[in-house]
Amino acid sequence: EDQVTQSPEALRLQEGESSSLNCSYTVSGLRGLFWYRQDPGKGPEFLFTLYSAGEEKEKERLKATLTKKESFLHITAPKPEDSATYLCAVQAHTPLVFGKGTRLSVIA
């Protein structure tokens, strides 16, 4: 059974304080690892797809990386508008399986 574990559950950062979110996964035949952002009262919004170990993707202050067992979402010099829940999902032979997310709060 595909499993996704995200840590930490919640993270509080000062504006400008860089950090990383972790996504560990157990899946047979990974086809893709996905990162989504979810704001309160809204649906998840797609950020990145990573397909193979060593791959990296960047978008503004976010950079996602992938190894054979985990993915990291690095946040560089975050701003308050980066506050959200970040969800990781994997796809093998079934539709996306999501982790429970990391709630990020960035304080000005």
Add this chain to the structure above:
Amino acid sequence: DAGVIQSPRHEVTEMGQEVTLRCKPISGHNSLFWYRQTMMRGLELLIYFNNNVPIDDSGMPEDRFSAKMPNASFSTLKIQPSEPRDSAVYFCASGGLSGANVLTFGAGSRLTVL
């Protein structure tokens, strides 16, 4: 494009009542997914359709839950009878042919069963 449209946004009902949630996917997308989100369990897949055909409904918790997709532009998720443990946010998402793995989610329907 207006994105994935769900209705109602909020539903409060009493135990035993029938609940119908509706979804209009993005035009041209051929896959549609129903997820349920709770604090305890996160996002769970309930059922998904390809080209209007249900492919996997193993995530549907009980026979009280049913889903239909009568055409490419409309899907419903029905709960009958509803129970308090069904309280959650229900999301519909759709995916296209070339990017079927990249899902676009609706804003969700928050269901409260008293």
